[in-house]
Amino acid sequence: MQALGVRAASSRGGLAWGDSVLGGGTEFRSSGDGNGALLAGKLRKKVRNATCVTSYSAPRAVLKEAGVLTRERDSFRTQSSVTTEPPGRNFLSAEQKVFEVVQKQAAMVDEQQRRSGILLQDVRPDLNAGTAAELLDEAYVRCGEVCAEYAKTFYLGTKLMTPERQRAIWAIYVWCRRTDELVDGPNASRITPTALDRWEDRLEDIFRGQPYDMLDAALADTVTKFPVDIQPFRDMIDGMRMDLVKSRYANFDELYLYCYNVAGTVGLMSVPVMGIAPESKATTESIYSNALALGIANQLTNILRDVGEDARRGRVYLPQDELARFGLSDADIFVGKVTDKWRAFMKDQIKRARVFFVEAEKGVRELDKDSRWPVWSALILYQQILDAIEANDYDNFTKRAYVGKWKKLASLPIAYGRALVPPPDALPRLAR
Numbered sequence: 001m002q003a004l005g006v007r008a009a010s011s012r013g014g015l016a017w018g019d020s021v022l023g024g025g026t027e028f029r030s031s032g033d034g035n036g037a038l039l040a041g042k043l044r045k046k047v048r049n050a051t052c053v054t055s056y057s058a059p060r061a062v063l064k065e066a067g068v069l070t071r072e073r074d075s076f077r078t079q080s081s082v083t084t085e086p087p088g089r090n091f092l093s094a095e096q097k098v099f100e101v102v103q104k105q106a107a108m109v110d111e112q113q114r115r116s117g118i119l120l121q122d123v124r125p126d127l128n129a130g131t132a133a134e135l136l137d138e139a140y141v142r143c144g145e146v147c148a149e150y151a152k153t154f155y156l157g158t159k160l161m162t163p164e165r166q167r168a169i170w171a172i173y174v175w176c177r178r179t180d181e182l183v184d185g186p187n188a189s190r191i192t193p194t195a196l197d198r199w200e201d202r203l204e205d206i207f208r209g210q211p212y213d214m215l216d217a218a219l220a221d222t223v224t225k226f227p228v229d230i231q232p233f234r235d236m237i238d239g240m241r242m243d244l245v246k247s248r249y250a251n252f253d254e255l256y257l258y259c260y261n262v263a264g265t266v267g268l269m270s271v272p273v274m275g276i277a278p279e280s281k282a283t284t285e286s287i288y289s290n291a292l293a294l295g296i297a298n299q300l301t302n303i304l305r306d307v308g309e310d311a312r313r314g315r316v317y318l319p320q321d322e323l324a325r326f327g328l329s330d331a332d333i334f335v336g337k338v339t340d341k342w343r344a345f346m347k348d349q350i351k352r353a354r355v356f357f358v359e360a361e362k363g364v365r366e367l368d369k370d371s372r373w374p375v376w377s378a379l380i381l382y383q384q385i386l387d388a389i390e391a392n393d394y395d396n397f398t399k400r401a402y403v404g405k406w407k408k409l410a411s412l413p414i415a416y417g418r419a420l421v422p423p424p425d426a427l428p429r430l431a432r
């Protein structure tokens, strides 16, 4: 089994959702650090006694079938070597660079603040709990707006969830989006490992209840209310570190680790919020494995869709040994010609991604009923990207596999129908 070294929350260990609130009131104060309209908040956390330590295990059978388990795997923590700071880098300038990205994001928050007439600079240290709650509400509203802007369909899906859950998912989404923007956004070329170290420091502060800005404050609140562990967040940052230093993957082992870091982690962050159906008989660990599988499946799909686009950035997220096995190399990818060898290779890759989707499906039906629809929607939409690659006769060099608006819309009621199906009844997990 693959120990990913991630702490999970047992969703059925006597946990009361919303158990922990902003313990006795929230104090927001102006940071006074010369950084402009940034919010420094102190969110006192209750001890999250509902969390327990467990290890995430990717299901052995599915990984074997997918060709991942060729040998006993090592721990999944990314080696710290990728965080090594390049010689000659100026710490402050890296900090400045990440701050610019943060500023860009924070500017949107400022705008929202201005519109509501609450200027963060004006926030006094002795704010009462009511005002703090208002600020927090504003922060969550902003998270929802960002989510709606970047991921419309998914945002729509969250609308079925309870208000507490939907805003928590938005807060997680926003943190993931900002993290991804660091290496994939407009300032990406200026991001250094040190900048990511700074981002990780901020993450630690969030989980310590000391958010840096409003969007962070929303996540800080979320992690007091739901048993969300910090490790998947750290691991996502590790994935971004990988993106800074690595543009080739020797084998699927390496690629799997990358996919875990940048996408599998999303599954692990989301399930504690989405919740597991009270009537589910599946083990928590198996459901987290399924969640992980969905992240991996989505990321593999993304990679297969974006082969040409990535190649133009000098990146090949395909296992080098598997390319070689099909008589292919980087050169073929840069030439970008669809040949029979390429088709055969792509068929194999698509098959593997589908294995992960099938594994993920087992977990979706175990989720709380209000959470199943958005997850089914995401799953179906991503699966359709694989169909679109096939429909393009595997030309992912010059064509972007695209799921049309009507097909997307048509999949929503299908997802809804599936979401109505309750978890399979009382059969023990092993018997299924």
Ligand SMILES: CC(C)=CCC/C(C)=C/CC/C(C)=C/CC/C(C)=C/[C@@H]1[C@@H](COP(=O)(O)OP(=O)(O)O)[C@]1(C)CC/C=C(\C)CC/C=C(\C)CCC=C(C)C
Residues within 6 Å of the ligand: 154, 157, 169, 172, 173, 176, 177, 180, 262, 263, 264, 266, 267, 268, 270, 271, 287, 288, 290, 291, 292, 294, 295, 298, 299, 302, 360, 361, 363, 364, 367, 374, 375, 378
């Ligand atoms: C319902 C649902 C989908 C919830 C997840 C909400 C959430 C917190 C999403 C964050 C996504 C994000 C911004 C991640 C940053 C890294 C990244 C960009 C990963 C790629 C996503 C695709 O994003 P996008 O389409 O914008 O990419 P491009 O811009 O096109 O390049 C990823 C491919 C990964 C996304 C991974 C998931 C959505 C995993 C979802 C898994 C679950 C919600 C677990 C479900 C539970 C079970 C039991 C199956």
